[in-house]
Amino acid sequence: MKLIKTLVAAAAALLAAAPALADITIGVTLPMTGPASGLGIPMQNQFKLWPATIAGEKVNLIVLDDATDPTKGVQNARRFVTEDKVDIIIGSAATPVAIPIADVAAEAGTVQLAASPIGLPPGKDAWTFRLPQSNDVMAHAMVGLMKKQGVKTIGFLGYTDAYGEQWLKAITTEAEKNGIKVVATERFARSDTSVTAQALKLSAANPDAMLIVASGSGAAMPHKAIVERGYKGKIYQTHAAATRDLMRVGGKDVEGSFVVSGPAVVGELLPDAHPSKKVAMDFVAKYEKAYGAGSRNQFAGHAYDALIVMEKVVPVALKKAKPGTKEFRAALKDAIEGMGRTVFAHGIMNWTKDDHWGYTPETGVMLKVVNADWALAN
Amino acid sequence: MDFSIASILTLDGVTNGAVYALLALATVLVFAVTRVIYIPQGEYVAFGALTLAMLQQGKVPGTVWFLLAMTVAAAIAEVVHGVRHHQAANRIAKTVLGTSAYPVAVAALVWWAAPQNFPLLVQAGLTLALVTPFGGLIYRLAYQSLADASVLVLLIVSVGVHFALTGLGLFFFGAEGFRNPSFWDERFTVGPLTLNGQTLIIFMASVAMIIGLWLFFERSLYGKALRATAINRLGARLMGISTDGAGRATFTVAAFIGALSGLLIGPTTTIFYDSGFLIGLKGFVAAVFAGLSSYPQALLGALCVGLLESFGSFWASAFKEVIVFSSIVPVLLWRSLRDPHGEEH
Numbered sequence: 001m002k003l004i005k006t007l008v009a010a011a012a013a014l015l016a017a018a019p020a021l022a023d024i025t026i027g028v029t030l031p032m033t034g035p036a037s038g039l040g041i042p043m044q045n046q047f048k049l050w051p052a053t054i055a056g057e058k059v060n061l062i063v064l065d066d067a068t069d070p071t072k073g074v075q076n077a078r079r080f081v082t083e084d085k086v087d088i089i090i091g092s093a094a095t096p097v098a099i100p101i102a103d104v105a106a107e108a109g110t111v112q113l114a115a116s117p118i119g120l121p122p123g124k125d126a127w128t129f130r131l132p133q134s135n136d137v138m139a140h141a142m143v144g145l146m147k148k149q150g151v152k153t154i155g156f157l158g159y160t161d162a163y164g165e166q167w168l169k170a171i172t173t174e175a176e177k178n179g180i181k182v183v184a185t186e187r188f189a190r191s192d193t194s195v196t197a198q199a200l201k202l203s204a205a206n207p208d209a210m211l212i213v214a215s216g217s218g219a220a221m222p223h224k225a226i227v228e229r230g231y232k233g234k235i236y237q238t239h240a241a242a243t244r245d246l247m248r249v250g251g252k253d254v255e256g257s258f259v260v261s262g263p264a265v266v267g268e269l270l271p272d273a274h275p276s277k278k279v280a281m282d283f284v285a286k287y288e289k290a291y292g293a294g295s296r297n298q299f300a301g302h303a304y305d306a307l308i309v310m311e312k313v314v315p316v317a318l319k320k321a322k323p324g325t326k327e328f329r330a331a332l333k334d335a336i337e338g339m340g341r342t343v344f345a346h347g348i349m350n351w352t353k354d355d356h357w358g359y360t361p362e363t364g365v366m367l368k369v370v371n372a373d374w375a376l377a378n
Numbered sequence: 379m380d381f382s383i384a385s386i387l388t389l390d391g392v393t394n395g396a397v398y399a400l401l402a403l404a405t406v407l408v409f410a411v412t413r414v415i416y417i418p419q420g421e422y423v424a425f426g427a428l429t430l431a432m433l434q435q436g437k438v439p440g441t442v443w444f445l446l447a448m449t450v451a452a453a454i455a456e457v458v459h460g461v462r463h464h465q466a467a468n469r470i471a472k473t474v475l476g477t478s479a480y481p482v483a484v485a486a487l488v489w490w491a492a493p494q495n496f497p498l499l500v501q502a503g504l505t506l507a508l509v510t511p512f513g514g515l516i517y518r519l520a521y522q523s524l525a526d527a528s529v530l531v532l533l534i535v536s537v538g539v540h541f542a543l544t545g546l547g548l549f550f551f552g553a554e555g556f557r558n559p560s561f562w563d564e565r566f567t568v569g570p571l572t573l574n575g576q577t578l579i580i581f582m583a584s585v586a587m588i589i590g591l592w593l594f595f596e597r598s599l600y601g602k603a604l605r606a607t608a609i610n611r612l613g614a615r616l617m618g619i620s621t622d623g624a625g626r627a628t629f630t631v632a633a634f635i636g637a638l639s640g641l642l643i644g645p646t647t648t649i650f651y652d653s654g655f656l657i658g659l660k661g662f663v664a665a666v667f668a669g670l671s672s673y674p675q676a677l678l679g680a681l682c683v684g685l686l687e688s689f690g691s692f693w694a695s696a697f698k699e700v701i702v703f704s705s706i707v708p709v710l711l712w713r714s715l716r717d718p719h720g721e722e723h
Binding site: 034035037187191195204218220245 | 647
């Protein structure tokens with residue numbers, strides 16, 4: 001008898017808790033510690049600036065740390081779908097963590113907004129949408145500028161991880177289309193104490209341009225090594241290096257190098273006609289008001305864009321179902337696939353049923369380092 | 379590959395090797411005296427480099443708060459230990475004062491000196507003074523009460539200390555990397571080689587450190603006491619040498635060497651809060667070359683690791699780490715075939 005009473009009480013308690021499920025629950029998993037913490041922490045900062053409600057519904061934001069560890073990331077994602085019954089998963093900002101989360105998302109029928117450009121086999125990304133630009137889109141902008149400058153050969157110096165690998169693939173395909181050849185390929189790791197050997201070999205190949213694939217302050221070390229070896233050609237950097245850390249660490253050696261970036265962090269440089277200009281400037285103004293001048297960061301921009309997505313798709317999905325249900329999650333997916341051309345701080349997004357990358361090719365902006373500051377390159 | 383490329387690679391390898399040599403010496407030293415396989419040795423490299431970077435920016439380095447936090451923890455440990463052993467209050471107070479006086483004083487000094495923008499060399503000195511006491515405190519907190527445990531237990535503790543220090547490093551320094559200014563910007567051209575001042579400083583500091591260590595262990599009474607502890611703990615104790623004191627001194631020397639390596643390597647690469655681990659691990663590989671026992675062999679091993687690394691990255695940069703760390707397998711095989719001995723428990 002007592003057992004039944006307890007059970008009834010438990011059931012009542014569960015029922016009483018049920019109305020909380022009507023709130024929109026968002027599970028966020030970010031690398032706030034570990035090697036990718038430089039990406040996760042600014043995103044978390046931006047999530048702190050999110051409003052308390054979206055489309056009149058209360059938002060429960062559950063932010064967990066995945067420590068740049070794929071196992072931890074999957075654990076977080078499983079917790080989101082089984083215990084918290086989230087309506088949408090955002091994260092992770094680290095590519096190796098975001099990839100296995102896609103499986104959990106697909107299994108549970110919950111949309112994942114990945115904050116890293118993850119490559120997945122066809123069909124595996126049914127529930128996954130990427131917030132960052134694909135490397136292909138960025139390579140498109142970069143090769144466009146290379147062609148304009150008459151570059152014929154490229155030397156490649158990149159991380160020995162997924163980011164380096166994806167860029168190598170992207171730049172090789174894009175360059176070949178434009179009659180440019182990748183003549184030398186060398187690798188290094190972020191923690192290396194020296195890349196002298198790689199720089200030597202690349203300088204010996206003497207390409208017209210050098211592409212360095214690295215992130216944040218890690219991008220300066222290989223750059224300096226190449227300059228030190230007396231290389232005189234153009235040096236290109238990827239969007240993961242488009243932070244002020246490049247100038248802070250690289251100093252005068254990075255002067256005159258070309259960096260591809262999303263529009264989010266360079267709002268004031270964009271021509272007035274650029275569609276993202278207004279949104280990008282709004283993002284920067286709000287973020288720097290909260291975290292100080294110069295604190296802007298492209299990953300914080302992805303968190304900002306995630307809010308744009310939510311504000312656009314939640315009202316549509318609310319018409320079909322109640323938050324916390326399977327139907328609502330499916331409605332969210334449909335709404336995202338049908339949301340059409342949307343202006344992000346990071347460019348123009350157009351997710352469709354067949355394209356879960358979505359950025360239009362003119363999203364990438366080429367920047368040049370001039371007097372330790374960004375300028376538009378053309 | 380021609381002569382000029384080979385010479386540039388050799389120079390690069392030997393430069394890195396010199397830093398690995400310092401770390402390998404510290405690893406061998408710690409193992410010899412305390413039987414601790416000291417994985418977190420590399421952490422001091424990052425602490426040293428990042429502390430100097432923060433001082434350069436005129437900020438109070440996170441190490442100050444880190445050191446104070448550890449001092450408080452160590453003081454609590456002393457009090458608990460004292461109360462448990464029913465020591466007199468004034469004796470406990472004396473031990474606590476002994477443990478905490480230097481760290482608190484140096485933390486206060488750095489806190490005062492940080493915004494003053496002292497010249498680089500003064501800041502380097504402050505960095506060494508600040509990072510060195512970490513060694514003794516870590517020994518007090520993590521190892522002292524386990525000093526008689528098996529090598530395996532001590533190794534597991536080391537792994538734990540490594541993770542704790544990396545995590546706390548992220549908390550106190552942040553995720554971004556820093557590169558320090560060169561101590562000496564001069565450049566010299568010798569044939570195809572360009573030597574820069576920093577490379578020379580690395581060589582000179584390494585050689586000076588090695589000679590200094592040799593003199594310390596051969597000539598000073600305290601060094602001889604440490605060696606005695608290394609050879610026979612019980613015997614040393616019977617001769618009135620405090621094994622706890624020896625352990626603490628060893629860890630302090632190791633921390634000093636680590637911080638010095640950080641200062642040396644800081645201007646040549648970008649250092650992150652977690653960069654130290656891999657650098658320390660290469661020092662560890664070099665120490666394994668020496669069977670964790672011989673200093674000259676550790677030096678030789680470190681130069682081999684440096685050269686292997688630089689030539690490896692020239693021929694197959696994608697497999698560089700694989701080459702360096704796989705080289706440990708044949709060395710271990712050769713070592714265990716040459717002098718086989720039973721498992722130590």
